Amino acid sequence: MRKICVVGIGAGDPDHLTLQAAKAIGRTHVFFLLDKGEAKASLIELREGLIRHYGHPRKRIVEGRDPDRDRTPADYTGTVADWRHRRSLVLEELITEHLKDDEIGSILVWGDPSLYDSTIAILEEILERGAVEFEYEVIPGISSVSALAAKHRIGLNRVGRPVQITTGRRLAEGWPEGVDDVVVMLDAQQAFTAHPDADIYWGAYVSTADELLDAGRVSEVAERIVETRTEARERHGWIMDTYLLRRPDPE
Incomplete structure (x- = not known):
């Protein structure tokens, strides 16, 4: 056969x-x-x-x-x-x-x-x-998710806490219930911009020669990521990006 x-x-x-x-x-x-x-x-x-x-x-x-x-x-x-x-x-x-x-x-x-x-x-x-x-x-x-975490030298989840993998389309509908760590695949809507208090670990074309990485508080890096993403998509004609969005621990 x-x-x-x-x-x-x-x-x-x-x-x-x-x-x-x-x-x-x-x-x-x-x-x-x-x-x-x-x-x-x-x-x-x-x-x-x-x-x-x-x-x-x-x-x-x-x-x-x-x-x-x-x-x-x-x-x-x-x-x-x-x-x-x-x-x-x-x-x-x-x-x-x-x-x-x-x-x-x-x-x-x-x-x-x-x-x-x-x-x-x-x-x-x-x-x-x-x-x-x-x-x-x-x-x-x-996977791009594993490669992203390795590039940023982070774990996807925190001790005793779950992580959820979702899409930009679903994140645009609201933050998933019951999780503080969300991995988002291919977010054409750039839904992370609606969560300025979260931390983001972003990457595009991860592990290729065209790799792009950025990280920080969304309120501080969102504009830069949006610009980088737009320029890269125009240059290559396509983009593959992934990111971890993380709510900070309460003070």
């Missing part, structure tokens, strides 16, 4: 690749890459570099076009579900056409496949349709 490895490759630094991930790349026959367009060509280039370094000489690389989606939809959940469905159709066609029986195919996932990624859900949808059969394995990677 065909087998697919969903391989977490880390947040951008090639040295983030684990031994388990390197071994999986080394035994892969076919790599599946979804092209996100010229603006995000660097994401493809990183993967191709890892494949050249760790893949065996007879490996094959096949590319599909990642479907576009509305980034500011009225129905966010429905839009994401539709986008995932269309992605699953693209990937299903690639698997059917290019992965032979008894071969191993790999999908190289930025960061960790279990955090802010849809690959696992997409593979499950393909299997549910039943048009193609395969087994799959998930190999964890260093």
Whole structure:
């Protein structure tokens, strides 16, 4: 039977690749890459570099076009579900056409496949349709959240207290109840600006050559982060950022 490895490759630094991930790349026959367009060509280039370094000489690389989606939809959940469905159709066609029986195919996932990624859900949808059969394995990677904490030399949680991972969209609706430490992924709304008394540990393109970091009380650094984020997005055409927002301990 065909087998697919969903391989977490880390947040951008090639040295983030684990031994388990390197071994999986080394035994892969076919790599599946979804092209996100010229603006995000660097994401493809990183993967191709890892494949050249760790893949065996007879490996094959096949590319599909990642479907576009509305980034500011009225129905966010429905839009994401539709986008995932269309992605699953693209990937299903690639698997059917290019992965032979008894071969191993790999999908190289930025960061960790279990955090802010849809690959696992997409593979499950393909299997549910039943048009193609395969087994799959998930190999964890260093997430942008872990890399962010390491860069700022902080722990994500404090002793005896929880931490919550959420989105900028949800933070814009209000601070989550029951937590004082909130990790926010991809905050296009820059919702942190509504919490001037909190401390922020922010990073964009973490662990890449374009890495940007900032930290401090929101009231003191928010304007600088907003300007930095805007300039970076204009320069690169895209941005990936993450931050920890932390309520200070009471006096």
